[in-house]
Amino acid sequence: MSASTHMSSRLAGWLPRLVVAPSLLIVIVTVYLFILWTGVISVTSSKFVPTYDFVGLDQYVRLWATPRWHTAVANLFIFSVLFLALSTGLGLLLAILLDQNIRVEGALRAIYLYPMALSFIVTGTAWKWIMNPGLGIQKVVTDLGWTTFRFDWITDPQMAIYTVVVAGVWQSSGFAMAIFLAGLRGIDNSVIKAAQIEGASLPLIYRQIIIPMLRPAMLSVIVLLSYIAIKSFDLVLALTNGGPGTATELPSTFMFSATFRRNQMGVGAASAMMMLMTVAAIIIPYLYSELREQKNG
């Protein structure tokens, strides 16, 4: 009897490790091993197929001397900052407005959330037509009589990246709204009541009390949206296909074409390592602070 309980307790101790082991192994191989391999490739002269020689940081030098890469990095910066700020801001605003005990809230919520159900390919294609000056908004407005109206960002290399922001925000702000709305519902009404009794105005209550209380929701929104921002390869592909010319290139589209279409596997690997370092520069301080807080708390 005691032996069998001993066995089962030992099994209970081992079971989690056994269950986790295969997935851990898969993660180690498919993620970390390939990161390592990409790192190795980035210091070789690999072009069409991998070659294992050592050329130091040549590929990185070559990468940073490529104008297209500069465009890609600048675009990623513009896109992620604006996309994060606008989606979060709009999402919060929509959530606060929806939280005013209005009628048909359920229907409105569904409408705002619906774009999230679409794939980026659909969003990109639809917005490509909406923003095409000869088919979409510009044509409708000029046909209505305002003949000097211009909305041709998508044809302008300087402005085209902002059309990607518009489409991305359209798709994701409803999602941010849903998370904020859930956060708002979790706030105790008595806090607001107490503030009202103290004579605080509604904007002040929101600014000083409610929004700070939404910090956990804000954190999840930012983490989820940054992940969407970095992987937004398909949106660019569908909306502008990197164009006009190469104006809306992102690091991810750059890496793909360098590695698989342009015989520059080494440069592609170097660009992948640059992306990894960028992500690490953001994630590691975040993880560090989170872990430290847990230890202190």
Next chain:
Amino acid sequence: MSKFIATALAATMLMPIAARAEGQIEVLHHWVSQSEVEALNVIRKALEAKGFQWKDSAVGGMSGANAQQALRARLTAGDPPGAMQFLGWEGVQWAEQGVVRDLNDLAQAGGWREALAPQLLPFVTSGEAFIAAPINMHRQNWVWANKKIFDDAGIAVPKTWAELIETGKKLKEKGVVPVAMGDEPWQIGIIFDALLSDLNGPEFYQKTAVDLDPEALGSPEMVKVFDTLREIRGLVDDNFVGRDWAVATGMVINGEAAMQFMGDWAKGEFLAKGLKPNQDFYCFATPGKVTSFQYLIDSFGMFTVKDETVQQAQVALAETIMDPQVQKDFNRIKGSIPARNDVSVDDFDDCAKLGFQERATAIEKGSMQGAMTHGFAAKPEFASVFSDVAAQFFVGKMSSEDAVKMLVSGIDNAR
């Protein structure tokens, strides 16, 4: 029991061999559109007549880049397909890796070298080895024009780029879009390739697009190419962003636009609408002092495999592809012309006949050259610099001088 398992194991192990015994060959390619599949059926049927089955392995998308990825994975796993469609330098690069079968015996017995233009050989041979069987040839530098628009405006087929631009300006005043195109770098690249040779001669094309000679790349002639490209931008409407090439062809067909610069795959769009060359639409080469013929070919290469039946099937497939009758039937459907020079094209359409004829003169005059935008001149890492610069220049406000500087430094950086 254990005997049963052993038999079952043996049976399952034997099964694939049994299936291969009837002679099956897997062919990896990226042809998925209707006319492409119908054209492939010509090869498939001829192969079946020789007693071998074609196992289709189509990976579409990204102009063949997806199929290339599939191939890399298969080669790494040690399980290459029997045959693969090659574009540009792909075949030669795989041959340098030592994974492609040498078809030299077949080539010698079949007289392939004599049947092909010498300009093709760099793409189908590697050293002494013959590594791929070319099935067709497309020409990249065609102009497709709406005949009614030309007739109504009383204009003739332009003989120089200056004339073409003048014609375009006239048409623009009449409210017609002179040039239909999209902003994709390869669509811009088609015009750029043509200008290199048409404005400065085939030698200039050789020096820049093939030899990457720094002096020629930075020369005043190159500035002229960009200047002319800028004038062409003035003939394109502002809605060109994100426009597919076939949509642009549709604009010429509908009479919205007068001309399109596009390879002869555009012809299929006209023919599908029941339109006839020289009656409803014009096809003519981009105008130059020496008429250039910028080609691209599709070829099939065979990988080194151990299985003997597959090896036999590879021989049968290569012979099928090089069969003059197969090349004729295939190309009538695909819209291209046979890769072989010795196939009669009398029953082809007028555009194909014109192309066939101009190819013969171009071979003599040295103006038959590989189309850089489709990977038949400089290696991809250099060709992509040309297309990047041309595309950025075309959609933006860069000066021709800056574009030339960017080109020279870009090529240096890729070396």
